[in-house]
Amino acid sequence: MLDLYDYPVVVELPVSWGEMDSFQHVNNAVYFRYFESARVKYVESIRIEEFMKSTGMGPILSGTSAKFYAPLKYPDTISVGIKSVKLESGRIHQEYGVWSHETSRLVAKGESTMVFFDYKKGCPCDIPEGLRENILKLEPYLAEDNKVTEQA
Amino acid sequence: MLDLYDYPVVVELPVSWGEMDSFQHVNNAVYFRYFESARVKYVESIRIEEFMKSTGMGPILSGTSAKFYAPLKYPDTISVGIKSVKLESGRIHQEYGVWSHETSRLVAKGESTMVFFDYKKGCPCDIPEGLRENILKLEPYLAEDNKVTEQA
Amino acid sequence: MLDLYDYPVVVELPVSWGEMDSFQHVNNAVYFRYFESARVKYVESIRIEEFMKSTGMGPILSGTSAKFYAPLKYPDTISVGIKSVKLESGRIHQEYGVWSHETSRLVAKGESTMVFFDYKKGCPCDIPEGLRENILKLEPYLAEDNKVTEQA
Amino acid sequence: MLDLYDYPVVVELPVSWGEMDSFQHVNNAVYFRYFESARVKYVESIRIEEFMKSTGMGPILSGTSAKFYAPLKYPDTISVGIKSVKLESGRIHQEYGVWSHETSRLVAKGESTMVFFDYKKGCPCDIPEGLRENILKLEPYLAEDNKVTEQA
Numbered sequence: 001m002l003d004l005y006d007y008p009v010v011v012e013l014p015v016s017w018g019e020m021d022s023f024q025h026v027n028n029a030v031y032f033r034y035f036e037s038a039r040v041k042y043v044e045s046i047r048i049e050e051f052m053k054s055t056g057m058g059p060i061l062s063g064t065s066a067k068f069y070a071p072l073k074y075p076d077t078i079s080v081g082i083k084s085v086k087l088e089s090g091r092i093h094q095e096y097g098v099w100s101h102e103t104s105r106l107v108a109k110g111e112s113t114m115v116f117f118d119y120k121k122g123c124p125c126d127i128p129e130g131l132r133e134n135i136l137k138l139e140p141y142l143a144e145d146n147k148v149t150e151q152a
Numbered sequence: 153m154l155d156l157y158d159y160p161v162v163v164e165l166p167v168s169w170g171e172m173d174s175f176q177h178v179n180n181a182v183y184f185r186y187f188e189s190a191r192v193k194y195v196e197s198i199r200i201e202e203f204m205k206s207t208g209m210g211p212i213l214s215g216t217s218a219k220f221y222a223p224l225k226y227p228d229t230i231s232v233g234i235k236s237v238k239l240e241s242g243r244i245h246q247e248y249g250v251w252s253h254e255t256s257r258l259v260a261k262g263e264s265t266m267v268f269f270d271y272k273k274g275c276p277c278d279i280p281e282g283l284r285e286n287i288l289k290l291e292p293y294l295a296e297d298n299k300v301t302e303q304a
Numbered sequence: 305m306l307d308l309y310d311y312p313v314v315v316e317l318p319v320s321w322g323e324m325d326s327f328q329h330v331n332n333a334v335y336f337r338y339f340e341s342a343r344v345k346y347v348e349s350i351r352i353e354e355f356m357k358s359t360g361m362g363p364i365l366s367g368t369s370a371k372f373y374a375p376l377k378y379p380d381t382i383s384v385g386i387k388s389v390k391l392e393s394g395r396i397h398q399e400y401g402v403w404s405h406e407t408s409r410l411v412a413k414g415e416s417t418m419v420f421f422d423y424k425k426g427c428p429c430d431i432p433e434g435l436r437e438n439i440l441k442l443e444p445y446l447a448e449d450n451k452v453t454e455q456a
Numbered sequence: 457m458l459d460l461y462d463y464p465v466v467v468e469l470p471v472s473w474g475e476m477d478s479f480q481h482v483n484n485a486v487y488f489r490y491f492e493s494a495r496v497k498y499v500e501s502i503r504i505e506e507f508m509k510s511t512g513m514g515p516i517l518s519g520t521s522a523k524f525y526a527p528l529k530y531p532d533t534i535s536v537g538i539k540s541v542k543l544e545s546g547r548i549h550q551e552y553g554v555w556s557h558e559t560s561r562l563v564a565k566g567e568s569t570m571v572f573f574d575y576k577k578g579c580p581c582d583i584p585e586g587l588r589e590n591i592l593k594l595e596p597y598l599a600e601d602n603k604v605t606e607q608a
Contacts, residue, residue: 029184065217336485369521
């Protein structure tokens, strides 16, 4: 079973009372804010900003999804893990897990895809080479799986 | 090609300046708020509240996703369409399209699944019969496709 | 009594279901989003962006407040009016009114202050002269009151 | 000078990347979410929920304000303190301070007023006696100042 140890990057976040909606649990849109907080920490940990500045290339979120297993309520604290599951030439596919500290349960899972874009040329591009190396340093198990993957 | 006429329920929403994030376009989590606004209007149009009160059964969002085709920026107005694409015994699968009035483009698509839950019994349940009729009245083309679908 | 006709700039906004919190009415923080939407339209109507580009000077929100008179609920549409009430040499004091279309009531009032900042020099500055003229064109009644006002 | 030690209740919150707006600092409306998180912890610490259940009386936020001293940016962590400054027969006036851990600066201050409402009778009411005692136990310095204060 998946657990937090499967994720190279994890953020811990308090659930805010104001994140609950009229149904008195955390609103669905808020989970995408949680995923984003994990994703931002992930891209920091591979030092993406340096590459964006030096190459003019950066990631764009092209899609994201969530599955909800149990409601979240205030008060609680969550751990949100993020891992890459597939590298293509110009894309990173990632997965998320959200755990409630109150219930010790996995309450949601998510996925997202980032595509790389060359802002100077105005078109999609490959993941810059040094950045790919940073990803593989953080997540070495991706190397084997992704050796020959071409962008779909 | 899909267009707004394919959607039985459409909401028109202004893009708020504050919905943009540091990248100066509408944040990804906000699209799920847009989808929700369309979904809320949809469930109103099938008078779901009456069924929730009389049967104690109601829908729970079990998953949702979005694909982003073009950035949205303030100022703009969007039309968000929602349609059901598959009825199972205890689930409704729905799709969304988001159009920008500024660019006349489809800027995002989405999906979501609602499962029905019997709050008295505390377990999943079938879509209440009268409610299924209301859905088929709103979206008659679902009848043919869904005659024999059983819940997965 | 104050009404919408007292406001030179008004925005009309739908109340979103997701703007309600656990208490099943619109959350207090959302009203500041509403005020912001009106303020953004106001600064557009005085063409502030031109002045920011040409002078490097722009407004910073230094404070804001709200008083709540009645709860707002989905479904509803609101009109949010904004007017300037006092011009100082380097500040604009503004007021807001929020009306519910469902109840035809004033549901909230607000205030905010913008201070002007010279981003090149890194210090507060006066309202650029042409911009002050645009404000007085939009709100001529301010001229009399503000002839001799010095920044506090 | 005011500092965190002046506040009987303090919450520590991470600044989320998504809380920044197009100007690349935390949006003004988000501060009211921060205040709310502190206020929710405050009302928990005086066990307000028990009184709401037993008396049918509860607080309503009647107004709130913020002053912004310095921009907040991701990444940062904030401490938000809340204290009561005045008890009236049916109102609590409170103040907030927001500190950035990155800069060790006070970045914002706030105020809010809660009025008590008798939901059974449908009208404003006094602060329930036991609750007032809980407040004075948490903030004994209020006792002296508020001995004879009548509701304005």
